[in-house]
Amino acid sequence: MLSEKVRGEIRGVLRNYKNLRSACMAALQIIQREAGHITEADMSDVASLLGVNPVQVEEVGAFYTMYNVRKPVGRHHIQVCTNLSCSLLGAGHIVNFIERLLKIKTGGTTQDKRFTLSTVECLGSCATAPMMQVDEDYYENLTEERINEILDGLK
Amino acid sequence: MEKILLKNLNNPGGHTLDNYIAGGGYRAVKEALKLGHDHIIQMVKDSGLRGRGGAGFPTGLKWSFIPKEVYPKYLCCNADEGEPGTFKDRGIIEYDPHLLLEGMIIASYAIGAISAYIYIRGEFAFGAKRLWEAIKEAYEKGLLGKNILGSDFSIDIYVHRGFGAYICGEETALLESIEGFRGQPRKKPPFPAVWGLYGKPTVINNVETLSCIPSIILNGPKWFSSMGSEKSPGPKLYCVSGHVNRPGLYELPMGTPLREIVYNHAGGIKGGRNLKAVIPGGVTAPMLIEKELDVPMDFDSLAKIGSMLGSGGVVVMDDTTCMVKAAYIINRFFSHESCGKCTPCREGTHWMTEVLKRIEYGEGKPGDVELLEGVCANIFGRTFCPLGDGAVMALRGALKNFRDEFAYHVENKRCAARGGFGAIGVWE
Numbered sequence: 001m002l003s004e005k006v007r008g009e010i011r012g013v014l015r016n017y018k019n020l021r022s023a024c025m026a027a028l029q030i031i032q033r034e035a036g037h038i039t040e041a042d043m044s045d046v047a048s049l050l051g052v053n054p055v056q057v058e059e060v061g062a063f064y065t066m067y068n069v070r071k072p073v074g075r076h077h078i079q080v081c082t083n084l085s086c087s088l089l090g091a092g093h094i095v096n097f098i099e100r101l102l103k104i105k106t107g108g109t110t111q112d113k114r115f116t117l118s119t120v121e122c123l124g125s126c127a128t129a130p131m132m133q134v135d136e137d138y139y140e141n142l143t144e145e146r147i148n149e150i151l152d153g154l155k
Numbered sequence: 156m157e158k159i160l161l162k163n164l165n166n167p168g169g170h171t172l173d174n175y176i177a178g179g180g181y182r183a184v185k186e187a188l189k190l191g192h193d194h195i196i197q198m199v200k201d202s203g204l205r206g207r208g209g210a211g212f213p214t215g216l217k218w219s220f221i222p223k224e225v226y227p228k229y230l231c232c233n234a235d236e237g238e239p240g241t242f243k244d245r246g247i248i249e250y251d252p253h254l255l256l257e258g259m260i261i262a263s264y265a266i267g268a269i270s271a272y273i274y275i276r277g278e279f280a281f282g283a284k285r286l287w288e289a290i291k292e293a294y295e296k297g298l299l300g301k302n303i304l305g306s307d308f309s310i311d312i313y314v315h316r317g318f319g320a321y322i323c324g325e326e327t328a329l330l331e332s333i334e335g336f337r338g339q340p341r342k343k344p345p346f347p348a349v350w351g352l353y354g355k356p357t358v359i360n361n362v363e364t365l366s367c368i369p370s371i372i373l374n375g376p377k378w379f380s381s382m383g384s385e386k387s388p389g390p391k392l393y394c395v396s397g398h399v400n401r402p403g404l405y406e407l408p409m410g411t412p413l414r415e416i417v418y419n420h421a422g423g424i425k426g427g428r429n430l431k432a433v434i435p436g437g438v439t440a441p442m443l444i445e446k447e448l449d450v451p452m453d454f455d456s457l458a459k460i461g462s463m464l465g466s467g468g469v470v471v472m473d474d475t476t477c478m479v480k481a482a483y484i485i486n487r488f489f490s491h492e493s494c495g496k497c498t499p500c501r502e503g504t505h506w507m508t509e510v511l512k513r514i515e516y517g518e519g520k521p522g523d524v525e526l527l528e529g530v531c532a533n534i535f536g537r538t539f540c541p542l543g544d545g546a547v548m549a550l551r552g553a554l555k556n557f558r559d560e561f562a563y564h565v566e567n568k569r570c571a572a573r574g575g576f577g578a579i580g581v582w583e
Contacts, residue, residue, distance in 0.1 A: 016313040018353050021335035025318060029277070050335075063337040063494075066277045066319035083239040084438055084484050085396035085470055121321070121488050122239035123278050126396035126468070127403045136280035 002045045006030055010049060020050040024060050028067055036075075037068035065120075074109045074116040076154045079133045082119045085126035094130045095119060097144050101151070115151070156382070159370050159390045160363065161406040163251040170285060172292035175253040181298060183369035187261045188306045190372075195265040199368065201376035203388040207243075208233055208324070208361030209436070209465045211387065211454035220348035221266045221356045229357040230263045230271040232365055233329060237276055237321040238437030239488055240468030243392035244362035246404045248275070248282040251366070252289035256312060258365035260298065261372060263310045266358050270311050274329050277318035286314050321492035325540050326359040328494065339496045340540040363392055383409030387453040387464075395421040397471035398428070410456065414448040417471055428473040432556065436465025438485045439545035441552025442472075462552065477572040478557040479564050482550055483511040489546035500543030503534040507550060514561060517568035524561050528554070 002010075013026040027046045031038050038061055047054040061069040068077075078098060082091045095106060098117055102110050109116040125131045128140030139150050162178070163169030175181070187195055200215030221228055232255065236244040247255055255273075263271050275283050290312055293299040301309045320338045322328045327341035330352050351357020367389055371379045380388040391409040393416050396402045400422030407416065413435060417423065424430050432442040435452065441462045443450065450456050457464045472481060490504035507530050513519055527550065535547040554561065563571040 016315075017333075017335075019334075022333060024335035025332065026316065029316060029318060052335075059337055060335065064277070064318035064320050082484070083488055084434075084481060085240055087480075087484055088397045088470070088472060088476065121491055122237065122241075124236050124242045124245050124276070126240050126242055126394060126470070129396060129402070133278060138281070 002031065002042065002049075003034070006034055007049070010046070021052050021056070024050055024052070024057055025064070028057070028061055032068060036077075037070070037072045039070065043069075072109075074113050076114060076134055077116050077118065078151075079118045079120040079123075081121070081123045081125070081129070081131055081133075083122035085122070086129040086131060089129040091130045094132070094142050094147070098147060098151075101147070114155070156390070156406070156408055158406050160247060160254070160366050160392055161250070161404065163254075164246065164404070166250075170250055170252055170289065172253060172289065172296060175251070179373075180253055180369075181257055183372040184257055184260050184264075184298065185304060187264055187372050188304065188308060192265050192267060195261065195372070198371060198376050199265070202367075202371045202379040203376075203386070204364065204367055204371065204379065205387050205454060206361055207363035207367075207391070207467075209238070209439075209463070211464065214360065214364055217348065217360070218262070218266050218358055220346070221358060222349065223267070225356050226267075227270065227355055228266055228268045229352040229355060230259060230266060230268040231326075231329060231333070231352060231357060231359045232259055232271065232273040232362060233324060233326065233359055234273050234275040234279070234282070234362045235317050235321075235324040235329060236279075236362070236466075237324050237492075238439065238466040238468055239485070240394060240396055240434060240437050240470040241466040242394050242396075243404060243467060245279055245282055246392065247362050247366050248279065249285055252285045253293070254366045254369065255286075255362055256289055256293055256299070258368035259312060260303070260310055261368050262358065262360065262365055264308055266356075268358070269309055270313070272333055272352070273312065273314050274323065274333060275314060275316055276323075277316050283314055283316055290314070320494070321488075322494040322540070322542060325542065328540070329359060330357065337494070339494045342539075384451060384453040384456070386455050391452070391467060393420075393452065393467045393469055395469045395471065397469075398425045398473040398476070399423065399471045400425055410451040410453040412448070413443070413450050413452050413469070416452065416469060417448065421469075421471070424471065424473050426473075428475065430471065431474045431476050432472045432478065432481075432553075434468070434470040434472075434552075436463050437468035438470065438488065438549055439463070440465040441548050442556065444556050461555075463548075475572060477515075477570045478553055478560050479511065479515045479570070482553040482561075483508070483515045485549045485553075486511050486546060489542065489549070493542060497539040497543070499534045500538045500540075500546070503530050503543060504546045506530055507534075507546065511550075514564050517564070519565035519568070521565065523565050524554070524558065527561075 010027045043057040061067045131140040204214045205211040323332045323338040328338040332338040347357040486508045490508040531547045534543045
């Protein structure tokens with residue numbers, strides 16, 4: 001069940017649009033921000049709030065890659081850019097380093113559920129490559145030292 | 156050149172309304188409200204401003220396509236900046252959000268829109284926050300909302316966050332996404348000017364395009380068209396990344412030669428090495444080589460030599476770069492971002508990536524380069540939107556200049572370039 005807080009926030013964005021369905025993306029974003037991922041029950045709840053079929057919510061959740069649908073992630077989601085500019089400046093090494101450090105493979109989550117590691121396409125921070133996004137924040141000009149510091153600070 | 160788009164880049168606090176107004180901000184809205192709608196559209200036409208999202212379509216002409224008698228009308232700002240190598244719109248949004256809002260208010264007034272959306276990519280969480288704050292400030296000062304600045308014009312601006320789909324930068328996919336659907340392109344015609352958001356007339360403009368509007372209103376179209384190239388005037392943001400000494404965002408007159416951007420502004424190639432290739436306008440734009448560097452960076456000059464200005468994302472690669480690996484990374488991006496609507500792109504980009512991957516991994520087969528060319532021919536011009544064409548243009552650009560390197564990989568099962576970059580194989 002969606003909490004009253006989440007429901008209230010979803011109702012708040014409805015007035016931004018001409019119809020209820022348009023709020024689908026924002027509704028799923030609010031749920032994910034609170035819970036880290038989106039469950040089947042969440043999607044049904046959003047569907048009834050917006051007056052659409054659950055599958056119409058599901059197709060939105062499945063299409064946009066940032067939604068973690070039925071896919072719990074760790075408390076912190078590390079996303080390393082591996083597109084061209086970052087790869088030219090060592091994104092491959094960065095990914096390898098984090099894999100070794102956290103003893104997981106890309107796509108995996110640490111046993112203590114603290115970190116999930118993913119690789120992503122261009123995040124629009126090419127002049128400060130290599131870079132990664134952890135949760136909503138950008139970390140740029142990465143080195144092994146910087147990564148150690150950043151991850152130590154995320155409990 | 157005096158900075159127009161990036162004047163607040165090094166100004167901490169420049170993003171706030173007070174600082175923006177102190178620097179002369181929102182004077183253009185006051186001016187615009189005194190002018191008629193048609194007068195503003197004519198000024199933008201006369202300025203020669205062309206869309207900065209990549210297509211270079213004349214902005215004033217786009218606005219003039221909006222039918223007068225149909226209501227409501229919408230303005231959408233395309234801030235779904237996803238072209239690899241591009242970070243210009245992010246710069247404006249984070250450092251000068253009110254410049255964008257001012258441009259949007261004027262554009263809305265000119266076309267008669269009363270609601271406007273900013274479609275910002277989901278990854279730009281900080282940018283979205285900046286926009287929300289700026290919009291809130293603007294409402295409080297009566298610059299947004301009902302009867303702005305005491306006039307009879309009302310305008311609301313909303314932020315719609317994308318959530319990880321490059322295709323939503325395509326204007327009709329962007330509209331689908333705002334309406335709460337999967338971001339897949341619509342058939343054109345009808346064009347958005349006639350059938351756009353919620354089936355109503357809609358203008359979709361890039362962040363950088365809209366941010367040019369306030370200065371055109373204040374300084375006049377002649378001032379604007381006196382900058383840059385004759386057929387693509389005005390200032391332009393160039394994003395430089397890759398193997399250069401000073402990567403960054405540079406505001407220069409449109410048409411600045413690529414050589415000047417790479418060597419003067421971005422400080423030349425890192426470690427004193429030699430340049431191998433440069434992508435001039437985001438990874439879609441076919442790459443150029445050393446002898447083509449004197450090209451002026453504007454829409455027509457780059458089109459003439461078979462590339463494109465695109466988003467102005469300049470990616471510089473030095474002589475240690477393996478072009479097969481670069482082509483593979485670029486193609487992997489397109490196959491990842493293909494929306495799946497049409498077969499040539501969905502299947503074609505996937506197979507291009509698979510073939511490039513095996514060539515890169517030393518598992519290429521004789522005839523693979525020809526196979527790639529065949530797939531390219533089956534995609535190009537046969538897709539619903541330009542994404543598939545983009546994948547082909549990027550690969551053809553690499554093959555045109557570095558075909559030998561691909562053949563070497565296939566034949567010798569290894570790379571001809573010294574070193575190469577990253578150890579991609581380890582984490583694939």
